[in-house]
Each structure stands twice: as C-alpha cells, then as structure tokens.
Amino acid sequence: MSRLAAFFPDYQAASVYDLAPEWFRERGFRGLILDIDNTLVSPNAPADEAARAWTRRLKEAGLALAVLSNNSRQRAESFAAALDCSFVAEAGKPRPEGFMRAMEMLGTDRQSTLAIGDQLLTDVYGAHRAGLKCLLVDALDPAREQPFVRVKRLLEKPIRRAYGKAKQNKEKNS
C-alpha cells in the first residue's frame, strides 16, 4: 500500500450534486460532514438554490448534515443557517477534532458518517485521521482559490498521480 494512502479518497464524484440521497443510504451512511468552499459553492459564495435543494432532499431522506469549514465563524454560521444544519467553523482541518465534534452533533458513529470535501490535504486526510471515510469532489471554482490553497493544490499533484496509479493497479488485479 502506498504511504500516501491516507490522502486517497474512499469515493470520488465530479460534484455532490450528482449524488442522490440513496447513494449515501445504500452505502450505510446516515450523517454527512460537508466542506463548504469549492464543495457546495464557490469560495465565499452564499448558499445558492442548488445547495438548498440538494440538502433539503437529503434531510427529507433522513440524513443528518453538518458543515465543517476552516473558514471563519461568520462564514460557516451564516451558510449553515441558510441550509438549516449544524456547523463547526475554524475547524483546523486536517486536525481530527472538528470532524469528531461534527459527528457528535450528527449523533452518528464512524461507520455511518461520511466526510465530503474537495481537498486531499485537509478534507480527506483529516477525515481519515478521525477514522472516517471521505468522498472527494472536484473543486467547483478552482480559479477563485486563495494563494494558500493554490500551494496546497501543487502539493496535491504527486498524491493525485499516486492515487491514479493505485486505482489502476487495483483494477488490474480485480
């Protein structure tokens, strides 16, 4: 197993909006911990109709939702209010504590909780440190990323290459 495996996502999708509530339920997930910026909306954009409609469908299907963001309290709080879900702000991802706190809010356990985000070094690695599975999505609007995030994208490149190779090998051997 690659020593980078802690950064490899358990699932991958182009966008969360491609996934129906059943996709999560069929895999045993009852609680979702959602990154905000570049996962649900463009960086620092307010909750839009796509985010509202998608989260409404999930909640109607019985899934519990919390947003977990390294962004400010004001940002996470107003976003969570628009979606009517719990939040953890200034989460310090990839530290595991924020994930644990969000999971407590959801009332779920490690097996029934899925983390979702767009970054390998914070969302995926942090979820794994907390013992959670993680779904990686493509960044919605990478052009609007902060310089600090762009540096992390450069660091992601060799990991994405290694992940691609590991996936190919798995497919070959199965």
Ligand SMILES: [Mg+2]
């Ligand atoms: Mg993000």
